[in-house]
Amino acid sequence: MLTFFNQFPQRISDVTTQLTTHGIPLTAPTTPAPPPDPDAPWANSRPAPPVDRTTLAWCTAAQMLSTHHRTPLSTQVLSADALIRELGVRGLAQLHTDLHDGAPIDYRFTRCPYCSGCGEDPLLPYCAELGCPPQYEFIGHDHICPVCMGADYQPDWFGEERIIELDHLVDAPVLACTARFSRLRQRVRRLTRR
Ligand SMILES: [Zn+2]
Numbered sequence: 611m612l613t614f615f616n617q618f619p620q621r622i623s624d625v626t627t628q629l630t631t632h633g634i635p636l637t638a639p640t641t642p643a644p645p646p647d648p649d650a651p652w653a654n655s656r657p658a659p660p661v662d663r664t665t666l667a668w669c670t671a672a673q674m675l676s677t678h679h680r681t682p683l684s685t686q687v688l689s690a691d692a693l694i695r696e697l698g699v700r701g702l703a704q705l706h707t708d709l710h711d712g713a714p715i716d717y718r719f720t721r722c723p724y725c726s727g728c729g730e731d732p733l734l735p736y737c738a739e740l741g742c743p744p745q746y747e748f749i750g751h752d753h754i755c756p757v758c759m760g761a762d763y764q765p766d767w768f769g770e771e772r773i774i775e776l777d778h779l780v781d782a783p784v785l786a787c788t789a790r791f792s793r794l795r796q797r798v799r800r801l802t803r804r
């Protein structure tokens with residue numbers, strides 16, 4: 611059955627198929643530790659941890675990069691590795707902003723690339739995985755998408771809201787003006803009747 615949530619495993623299999631076709635491993639190999647720097651002994655000299663390229667977050671990052679740069683996905687593998695390694699899932703929000711020249715993204719108007727705009731964590735995690743307080747497990751609560759933070763993607767509805775808001779902003783001074791004008795007219799009439 612085709613459901614909204616089927617698209618997420620589909621996204622993973624689309625990406626991993628491309629990687630496999632290009633002979634790219636599905637786990638980023640650990641990079642050797644950089645040689646210790648005597649001038650900066652506190653610098654990170656541990657090897658970079660491996661990155662799983664079959665997670666939804668990684669696949670989403672690779673797709674976003676390849677779509678944005680209009681390059682084959684296989685050329686964005688190292689960028690996606692670095693992003694997920696450094697920032698994890700939240701890195702997708704950062705990436706999204708970066709790809710939009712640093713402009714903040716309003717996920718009510720822009721579809722979230724991770725959850726496709728549903729606002730829920732697309733991995734549908736269990737409470738235990740997220741460490742929710744035990745009493746939450748039975749009362750039913752949302753696990754919101756960590757990228758758009760559960761934004762309500764409804765551009766049409768919010769667009770209309772915004773138009774009403776703007777209309778209101780335009781109307782208010784017009785009404786105030788009209789009221790002032792009619793008061794003025796009444797006063798002028800009273801004065802001229804004398
Ligand atoms: Zn929970």
Ligand SMILES: [Zn+2]
Nearest residue numbers: 722725755758
């Ligand atoms: Zn989202």
